[in-house]
Amino acid sequence: xxxRKYSSKLVDGPMQAASRSMLRxxxxxxxxxxxxxxxxxxxxxxxxxxxxxxxxLADAVNQALDQENLKGMLFNTITVSDGIxxxxxxxxxxxxxxxxxxxSIETVVGCLGYDGIITVGGCDKNMPGALIALARLNRPGIxxxxxxxxxxxxxxxxxxxxxxxxxYSKGTISEDELIAVEKISVKGPGSCGGMYTxxxxxxxxxxxxxxxxxxxxxxxxxxxxxxxxxxxxxxISHLIDKDIKPRDIMTKEAFENAIxxxxxxxxxxxxxxxxIAMAKAAQVSxxxxxxxxxxxxxxxxxxxxxxxxxxxxxxxxxxxxxxxMKMLLEEGLLHGDxxxxxxxxxxxxxxxxxxxxxxxxxxxxxxxxxxTSHLRILYGNLAPEGAVAKITGGEGTRFSGxxxxxxxxxxxxxxxxxxxxxxxxxxxxxYEGPKGGPGMREMLKPTSxxxxxxxxxxxxxITDGRFSGGTHGFVxxxxxxxxxxxxxxxxxxxxxxxxxxxxxxxxxxxxxxxTLENRKTNWEKPSKDEPTGVLAKYKKLVTSASLGATxx
Numbered sequence: 001x002x003x004r005k006y007s008s009k010l011v012d013g014p015m016q017a018a019s020r021s022m023l024r025x026x027x028x029x030x031x032x033x034x035x036x037x038x039x040x041x042x043x044x045x046x047x048x049x050x051x052x053x054x055x056x057l058a059d060a061v062n063q064a065l066d067q068e069n070l071k072g073m074l075f076n077t078i079t080v081s082d083g084i085x086x087x088x089x090x091x092x093x094x095x096x097x098x099x100x101x102x103x104s105i106e107t108v109v110g111c112l113g114y115d116g117i118i119t120v121g122g123c124d125k126n127m128p129g130a131l132i133a134l135a136r137l138n139r140p141g142i143x144x145x146x147x148x149x150x151x152x153x154x155x156x157x158x159x160x161x162x163x164x165x166x167x168y169s170k171g172t173i174s175e176d177e178l179i180a181v182e183k184i185s186v187k188g189p190g191s192c193g194g195m196y197t198x199x200x201x202x203x204x205x206x207x208x209x210x211x212x213x214x215x216x217x218x219x220x221x222x223x224x225x226x227x228x229x230x231x232x233x234x235x236i237s238h239l240i241d242k243d244i245k246p247r248d249i250m251t252k253e254a255f256e257n258a259i260x261x262x263x264x265x266x267x268x269x270x271x272x273x274x275x276i277a278m279a280k281a282a283q284v285s286x287x288x289x290x291x292x293x294x295x296x297x298x299x300x301x302x303x304x305x306x307x308x309x310x311x312x313x314x315x316x317x318x319x320x321x322x323x324x325m326k327m328l329l330e331e332g333l334l335h336g337d338x339x340x341x342x343x344x345x346x347x348x349x350x351x352x353x354x355x356x357x358x359x360x361x362x363x364x365x366x367x368x369x370x371x372t373s374h375l376r377i378l379y380g381n382l383a384p385e386g387a388v389a390k391i392t393g394g395e396g397t398r399f400s401g402x403x404x405x406x407x408x409x410x411x412x413x414x415x416x417x418x419x420x421x422x423x424x425x426x427x428x429x430x431y432e433g434p435k436g437g438p439g440m441r442e443m444l445k446p447t448s449x450x451x452x453x454x455x456x457x458x459x460x461x462i463t464d465g466r467f468s469g470g471t472h473g474f475v476x477x478x479x480x481x482x483x484x485x486x487x488x489x490x491x492x493x494x495x496x497x498x499x500x501x502x503x504x505x506x507x508x509x510x511x512x513x514x515t516l517e518n519r520k521t522n523w524e525k526p527s528k529d530e531p532t533g534v535l536a537k538y539k540k541l542v543t544s545a546s547l548g549a550t551x552x
Contacts, residue, residue: 122146166452295373
């Protein structure tokens, strides 16, 4: 008999006639009541290119489930767009949306007794949001990535537009030239095409085993992506039959595989935040120091944007992340015995993979872009609970400079665009942490403006906020404790010397402890309007960035 562990409680027996009556109203038949019910959580929406096609993919999943003697139950949850809201007050809702998405999927599935779940996502926050929900619910589940957008004919993308804005502010290009890049750079469905947060998280989820092989690199508009949906329907049938659940897959070793793959790909700093949050939901112990431990032996091998030359679509044409994972496995850097949603282990999935030469996109171990991780976990008197840096080495590994302090992203961005930032400065943007924002906004606009002005290797940028996966340069985020909690970042004054060392993994303000203590005693939080609604709830519940900025 089909495994209907959850749905049977809703639809079996005469006392559940009323429940069945409601379900008949949406089209279920006597035959459907004998099938496992599979929730299909689609993040499809017209609010962003990343998600505009996801409902079509969800429909393909639904049709494929019919062929597997399963009954699909399609529902939607929200999504927002970092790219559209970047640099505005609206960006405060971005990280918040991860929690809303997780809560909403958990709510629907928990309420309606689905026996399995397939989530279809394609944006920075809806992917970890979906995985948090799958881990909490712990019933058979799979994630399908919506896929990447391809670059323009001029090899530009969304991040190119952000950086061109910096060039425009410097006077290097005209407004017409800026608008010309704007018009061609984002065409049609798919997530941003570099190793930004969306592709980073898709790769992490595949490496973890929670999506099918190939899902993370496929183009959004492709036959392969459609087939991914069909394959997911087949896979969920096996998972339900064998009662294989997310926490059977999302083990500590699986998270280590995800971290290893993210580092080799040169992925986003947001992976630190999201993987810690996902691990918490899966009841796995994971912290900042795990990233340092793993990063000490894993090189950066992928020459992919933002700091590289290539796009995910190019890597997809060379086999996706599987050949890279096979390299990592053969070097002893992956746990091959980890189970995946395919029903096979990582080693079994990779055994049939041809070891392709993926150069120049993927380098060999004897010629890495960086011999150890680009994701550096820094500690010091400026970040006693840790900070996350993204330093590939091209911008150097040490920086010492004088602080220019701003109490909001808007203040900092205005100064950058107004050409008030000079070589040797350390730009400090604070009160943008999980509580302080609230919402921990990404700083792509100011960092892109810095790159566009040609200052990427001449200034450093630190914040208790976070960065887009499209950010590159000498940047340090997630500084904890945050300014809102009176952390040391709140005590920095203009002109203070700040030293960042990505080799010793330290970040310090060069003043003595007594001075810091005196500043702490005299510290007053800047006054601003208190948030209401969802932002107020988030501010009250959210943990430190060093703990994943979760609201559980």
